[in-house]
Amino acid sequence: MSAQLAIRGASKRFGGVTANDDISMEVPQGRIVGLIGPNGSGKSTLFNSIVGYHPVDGGSIRFEEREITRMRTAEIARLGLIRTFQQTHVFVQMSCMQNMAIGDAEAGRGLLRLMRPVSAETRERAETLLAFCGLYGKRHLMAGELSFGQRKLLELAMALMLRPRMLLLDEPTAGINPTLIKGVIERLQRANREFGVTLFVIEHNMRVIMTLAEHIHCLAHGRLLASGSPDEVRRDARVLDAYLGAR
Numbered sequence: 001m002s003a004q005l006a007i008r009g010a011s012k013r014f015g016g017v018t019a020n021d022d023i024s025m026e027v028p029q030g031r032i033v034g035l036i037g038p039n040g041s042g043k044s045t046l047f048n049s050i051v052g053y054h055p056v057d058g059g060s061i062r063f064e065e066r067e068i069t070r071m072r073t074a075e076i077a078r079l080g081l082i083r084t085f086q087q088t089h090v091f092v093q094m095s096c097m098q099n100m101a102i103g104d105a106e107a108g109r110g111l112l113r114l115m116r117p118v119s120a121e122t123r124e125r126a127e128t129l130l131a132f133c134g135l136y137g138k139r140h141l142m143a144g145e146l147s148f149g150q151r152k153l154l155e156l157a158m159a160l161m162l163r164p165r166m167l168l169l170d171e172p173t174a175g176i177n178p179t180l181i182k183g184v185i186e187r188l189q190r191a192n193r194e195f196g197v198t199l200f201v202i203e204h205n206m207r208v209i210m211t212l213a214e215h216i217h218c219l220a221h222g223r224l225l226a227s228g229s230p231d232e233v234r235r236d237a238r239v240l241d242a243y244l245g246a247r
């Protein structure tokens with residue numbers, strides 16, 4: 001069977017900047033795959049192209065045998081390909097857009113506020129996912145009252161609420177303290193195992209991505225530099241050079 005996500009020759013330019021240059025890579029179903037590379041190497045750009053935030057200039061992107069290269073974000077999300085954001089302010093926008101506050105209907109506030117009537121099943125699922133992310137005790141708070149790390153976990157709960165088949169996570173541990181990082185890693189592994197969600201993860205924290213990913217792709221200057229197991233990528237001279245060269 002072909003890969004769940006297959007990128008072929010993806011290119012994207014912004015004015016004079018070639019952010020992605022002829023990138024081909026695959027993400028197999030059910031796996032955890034990492035995407036690394038120095039700042040500005042084109043990682044977020046590639047995610048944006050995959051989810052239809054902006055189209056590629058050249059190349060093709062297929063998800064579960066379907067051509068999604070020119071599809072709109074909402075259509076792609078409906079196929080079960082969902083992204084989370086590098087910056088949390090985008091998260092707040094998304095939270096408003098999706099009417100995803102789920103919660104305390106009686107008090108009319110909180111993470112679990114119901115924006116419209118939902119089935120008992122949906123409500124139970126929302127509660128289960130809040131508990132899954134360790135936020136059940138915080139369900140009476142507003143998202144803005146959570147810590148940065150807790151908001152990241154809420155974002156994960158919201159993404160899981162959509163029953164994704166593949167989650168694209170842009171730096172899920174950025175800005176989170178080391179104690180909470182462990183909790184995020186464990187929850188991502190559980191989401192992969194228990195809900196069968198494929199994870200494609202951009203991460204700057206090498207320890208995190210080496211623990212989490214089974215396979216890693218490394219970008220540099222918008223091109224695919226190396227791919228392999230965490231051990232192979234860690235020892236790859238080109239990868240080491242790219243990171244050292246970026247300092």
Ligand SMILES: Nc1ncnc2c1ncn2[C@@H]1O[C@H](COP(=O)(O)OP(=O)(O)OP(=O)(O)O)[C@@H](O)[C@H]1O
Binds near residue numbers: 014041045
């Ligand atoms: N919307 C945009 N308009 C113009 N240039 C952009 C845009 N998005 C990205 N770029 C440029 O494309 C290049 C790649 O940026 P991108 O955000 O994809 O890198 P990244 O690998 O995610 O970096 P980081 O690790 O710092 O998040 C950069 O030179 C960036 O300035």
Ligand SMILES: [Mg+2]
Binds near residue numbers: 043044086
């Ligand atoms: Mg980025």
